Amino acid sequence: MSYLDLQGVEKYYDDFYAIKGIDLAIEKGEFIVFVGPSGCGKSTLLRMIAGLEDINGGQLMLDGRDITHAEPAHRDLAMVFQSYALYPHMTVEENMSFALKLAKVSPAEIKDKVEKAAEKLNLTQYLKRTPKELSGGQRQRVAIGRAIVRSPKVFLFDEPLSNLDAALRGQTRVEIAHLHRELGATTIYVTHDQVEAMTLADRVVVLQGGIIEQVGTPLELYDTPANKFVAQFIGMPQMNILPSQLFRSQHEGAVETGVRPEHMALVAHGEGELNGDVEMVESLGNETLVHINVNGNVQQQIIVRLYERPNLRAGDMVGVDADASRLHFFAADGSALRGEG
Amino acid sequence: MSSQARGNRTTSRLLMSPAVISLLLWMLVPLGMTIYFSLIYYNLMNPFLEGWAGLSNYEFFISNPAFGDAVWNTLLLLGSTVVITVGLGLAIALLINDPFPGRGLVRILLISPFFVMPTVNALLWKHMMMNPIYGFLAQVWTFFGAEPVDWLTDLPLFSVIIMVSWQWLPFACLIFITSLQSMDREQLEAARMDGANFLQQFRYLYVPHLARSISVVIMIEVIFLLSIFAEIYTTTAGGPGTESTNFAFLIFTEALLNFDVGVASAGALFAIILANIVAIFLIRMIGKNLEN
Ligand SMILES: Nc1ncnc2c1ncn2[C@@H]1O[C@H](COP(=O)(O)OP(=O)(O)OP(=O)(O)O)[C@@H](O)[C@H]1O
Ligand SMILES: [Mg+2]
Numbered sequence: 068m069s070y071l072d073l074q075g076v077e078k079y080y081d082d083f084y085a086i087k088g089i090d091l092a093i094e095k096g097e098f099i100v101f102v103g104p105s106g107c108g109k110s111t112l113l114r115m116i117a118g119l120e121d122i123n124g125g126q127l128m129l130d131g132r133d134i135t136h137a138e139p140a141h142r143d144l145a146m147v148f149q150s151y152a153l154y155p156h157m158t159v160e161e162n163m164s165f166a167l168k169l170a171k172v173s174p175a176e177i178k179d180k181v182e183k184a185a186e187k188l189n190l191t192q193y194l195k196r197t198p199k200e201l202s203g204g205q206r207q208r209v210a211i212g213r214a215i216v217r218s219p220k221v222f223l224f225d226e227p228l229s230n231l232d233a234a235l236r237g238q239t240r241v242e243i244a245h246l247h248r249e250l251g252a253t254t255i256y257v258t259h260d261q262v263e264a265m266t267l268a269d270r271v272v273v274l275q276g277g278i279i280e281q282v283g284t285p286l287e288l289y290d291t292p293a294n295k296f297v298a299q300f301i302g303m304p305q306m307n308i309l310p311s312q313l314f315r316s317q318h319e320g321a322v323e324t325g326v327r328p329e330h331m332a333l334v335a336h337g338e339g340e341l342n343g344d345v346e347m348v349e350s351l352g353n354e355t356l357v358h359i360n361v362n363g364n365v366q367q368q369i370i371v372r373l374y375e376r377p378n379l380r381a382g383d384m385v386g387v388d389a390d391a392s393r394l395h396f397f398a399a400d401g402s403a404l405r406g407e408g
Numbered sequence: 409m410s411s412q413a414r415g416n417r418t419t420s421r422l423l424m425s426p427a428v429i430s431l432l433l434w435m436l437v438p439l440g441m442t443i444y445f446s447l448i449y450y451n452l453m454n455p456f457l458e459g460w461a462g463l464s465n466y467e468f469f470i471s472n473p474a475f476g477d478a479v480w481n482t483l484l485l486l487g488s489t490v491v492i493t494v495g496l497g498l499a500i501a502l503l504i505n506d507p508f509p510g511r512g513l514v515r516i517l518l519i520s521p522f523f524v525m526p527t528v529n530a531l532l533w534k535h536m537m538m539n540p541i542y543g544f545l546a547q548v549w550t551f552f553g554a555e556p557v558d559w560l561t562d563l564p565l566f567s568v569i570i571m572v573s574w575q576w577l578p579f580a581c582l583i584f585i586t587s588l589q590s591m592d593r594e595q596l597e598a599a600r601m602d603g604a605n606f607l608q609q610f611r612y613l614y615v616p617h618l619a620r621s622i623s624v625v626i627m628i629e630v631i632f633l634l635s636i637f638a639e640i641y642t643t644t645a646g647g648p649g650t651e652s653t654n655f656a657f658l659i660f661t662e663a664l665l666n667f668d669v670g671v672a673s674a675g676a677l678f679a680i681i682l683a684n685i686v687a688i689f690l691i692r693m694i695g696k697n698l699e700n
Contacts, residue, residue, distance in 0.1 A: 140603030
């Protein structure tokens with residue numbers, strides 16, 4: 068039996084079926100990331116685990132204990148909120164010691180734990196300040212510190228980096244990864260940023276419309292997406308998906324074929340597997356993204372990623388070859404077809 | 409400092425002076441007249457008694473046995489009403505903070521007593537609620553087989569406190585409800601996860617969040633409640649004896665029942681002193697809250 072076990076967990080908001088029976092087994096020490104488009108139920112699922120939303124069906128087990136209906140405080144979980152939710156009238160130190168104080172831990176032990184956490188997070192010099200005297204990144208660290216001092220069984224993060232600017236986000240992402248290695252704590256992390264998902268996760272859970280589309284390591288999701296949704300959701304820019312008959316290699320039962328932008332190469336016009344005109348060229352320095360309308364059809368636009376700088380302009384006619392070993396085939400219902408067909 | 413800057417200052421002072429001077433006159437003339445009246449013999453019933461009185465009006469006002477009662481009653485009325493309205497106001501505001509069907513209607517009903525005129529409020533309570541024979545409360549008491557209470561005779565000050573609290577509770581509620589709406593939900597959720605029960609959430613999150621509105625409510629209520637008059641005039645007329653006489657009512661008794669303008673003026677000056685003492689305590693206690 069795994070550490071944290073979701074068994075057919077469901078959620079209704081009145082008659083809106085928000086979470087449609089989630090089964091998920093999380094091992095001790097794993098870093099799990101929930102991703103999915105906006106409104107897919109990531110936050111709801113996390114809040115159900117936290118105990119902030121009632122679970123309407125199914126079971127939630129943590130370390131062999133049924134916590135489906137336990138009070139949030141009795142679940143042995145700690146959560147870092149998107150808005151940080153620091154207590155504005157308390158100092159950093161009081162914020163971090165609040166839970167321990169309520170749990171009647173001895174003052175000496177509280178002091179010890181808070182100081183250790185503050186040291187880990189570089190907060191020692193800010194202990195006497197109130198949240199409004201801190202920068203966004205520092206507040207973020209206090210929120211994490213508040214979770215750490217409780218030594219919970221599972222850490223929950225709901226889009227913790229979305230209020231930070233791009234540079235700080237990258238830095239904090241590295242810090243969170245470092246912290247996870249150091250503490251080895253089981254972590255569930257919600258984000259809609261796939262870079263965060265790919266870099267932090269041991270396993271990624273892709274959600275859509277209240278169900279799990281696929282669970283796997285970041286590279287599994289990238290290399291062998293279970294269906295068209297995951298294929299297009301993971302990877303920037305998106306996988307190109309076109310009707311199968313446009314390609315040379317075919318697969319039994321496939322109606323659509325997908326290929327990632329980096330698995331295609333430009334050839335002379337008329338000689339490629341696909342041919343079309345260049346719609347736009349995005350030069351990003353390290354790479355170039357070429358948008359091509361296949362057969363001049365704007366509905367069938369693909370993106371080719373090149374790592375050299377081609378001499379192309381909008382309107383040029385080009386041919387494209389796809390790497391036959393890297394094709395993804397999708398059946399009419401969107402599920403991926405694998406193996407020799 | 410350059411002479412130009414000095415010139416600018418003079419101009420700005422000159423331009424501001426009409427406003428400042430008229431405000432000053434507005435305040436100083438009545439104050440001066442009150443001080444002047446308090447120092448002469450001036451009784452409307454006895455036009456022959458006149459001349460310089462020195463401090464004898466003050467002496468007379470203080471030595472009036474009602475003086476001590478009036479000070480005590482004023483403070484008691486003020487203190488109890490503030491405590492009741494803030495306490496109940498907080499409780500009600502928290503109670504109706506979460507959505508429930510009909511919340512809008514409940515809010516309107518809660519606020520409506522504030523729009524009832526003080527005299528009407530007092531008469532409503534006097535006749536409909538507290539009358540020992542046909543009042544609503546008497547009916548309730550009789551229903552349970554108890555002897556009806558003659559509120560205005562037996563518990564005059566308490567009755568006035570009830571009326572005034574009823575009138576001011578909506579004000580406190582309104583301010584607290586508004587303030588609660590800006591309470592951060594995620595903070596409350598974080599507190600729940602940290603294991604805070606409702607009382608602890610109240611103590612560590614709600615009270616600090618509401619501190620400023622509580623200060624505002626206390627401040628405004630104190631200003632208005634120091635001079636409560638209509639409720640007393642229409643119900644107990646300060647009685648029985650002086651049991652429900654507050655400062656404002658005592659001054660009224662001197663001026664318009666005894667027609668002694670001199671003594672009433674002396675009383676008014678005492679009222680100013682009392683108000684200032686209360687204000688000093690008030691600012692000490694809650695001024696800090698308003699700053700940050
Ligand atoms: N209190 C609520 N009452 C009714 N419906 C709700 C409630 N909270 C969320 N929902 C619905 O449940 C679905 C999932 O919401 P959730 O907040 O979990 O989305 P999310 O995946 O976290 O999206 P985002 O990335 O935008 O944060 C949404 O369709 C939302 O409209
Ligand atoms: Mg969300």
